[in-house]
Amino acid sequence: MRELVTLFGADDLPTIGDVNPYVLGATASVFGNAHDSGRRDPYSSRTRNQVDSQLTIALTGPQMVLVVGPPKVGKTRTLYDAIRPIEQAARVLVPAANHLREVVTHPRIAETADPIVVWLDDLHEYLDAADPFTSTMLSWLTARRGRTMVVATLRTKKLEQLRGESELQRDIRLLLExxxxxxxASTGEDPDEHFAAVSAYPAMTWDRHGLGEFLNGGPELTEDQRDLFFRMAIRRNQEDPTWSQRQAAAGHRDAIHRIGIEAAGGVSRLDIRAQSRLKKSGVRAVGSNGPEPCPLRP
Known part of the structure; x- marks a missing residue:
């Protein structure tokens, strides 16, 4: 069995409690790596579209759970932190892509009843293998006597490419369906997630797009992206005038100040730095009730 998997303990598969997200595929950073995890790398909750809640529910069901997103947005870390509190004692099975069938049919897997998490980071590598992972193999795994969770991550573009392939094996297409x-998505695309991430990592200089991209050296935040974020923050405060105050009350006051939005006397306003950024995209702060989008004249 040791030769068929990429992770193996002293005499058996490791448990979820034995491993950390970096050995499962998360990119290491200055805050955490395979040898130093859990001290300086807190998990930043994914509240947009209730991702964390969705995962908690999904992991109790029989289906393969597939987390899809752009590179470096935290797919592996999000999945790991969703599974750990649910099945900390479950064994982790990370098959070698070129030994899938041998792993699935091995007596250690097929004839045992202990809980197992089958971890397929970068699913496309398993779908591109000579003997690819298919819906048939998935059914063999889920037919085990013991509880079996099959989880995977996949980049958005890879999923689009796979779905667009006319020659894709029927069994693989069925697996994806x-x-x-x-x-x-990136934490930089949602004000609530962004403020939570800034608060979790106060030592960072937030010149990059989203927590995952920053930690993993992803693409820099462009001026257009900065402007988009500020417009989103303004819109959120227009929909709910107490938004910036609630962010501050939730412990995000420093984060609010650092990205240029300040709660003052019940009125959310933009500081000079934020106004300068917004001006480039035709948005300015006007009126006594706080900022609002407004086209600028040349």
Whole structure:
């Protein structure tokens, strides 16, 4: 069995409690790595579209759970932190892509009843294998006597490419159709997630797009993206005038100040730095009730 998997303990598969997200595929950073995890790398909740809640529910069901998103947005970390409190004692099975069939039919897997999490990070590598992972193999795994969770991650573009392939094996297409797919976006695309991430990592200088991209050296935040974020923050405060105050009350006051939005006397306003950024995209702060989008004249 040791030769068929990429993770193996002293004499058996490790448990979820034995491993950390970095050995399962999360990219290491200055805050955490395979040898130093859990001290300086807190998990930042994914509340947009209730991703964390969706995962908690999905992991109790029989379907393969597939987390899809752009590179470096935290797919592996999000999945790991969803599973750990549910099945900390479950064994983790990370098959070698070129030994899938041998792993699935091995007596240690097929003839045992202990809980197992089958971890398929970068699912496309298993679908591109000479003997690919298919819905048939999935059914063999879920037919075990013991509880078996099959989880996977996949980049958005890879999923689009796979679905667009006319020659894709029917069994693989069926696997993707039957998977319970949960979409994950950058924390930089949602003000609530962004403020939570800034608060969790106060030592960072937030010049990059989203927590995952920053930690993993992803693409820099462009001026257009900065402007988009500020417009989103303004819109959120227009929909709910107490939004910025609630962010501050939730412990995000420093985060609010650092991205240029300040709660003052019940009125959310933009500081000079934020106004300068917004001006480039034709938005300015006007009126006594707080900022609002407004086209700028040349």
């Amino acid at each position: 039957q998977a319970l797919t949960i979409r994950l």
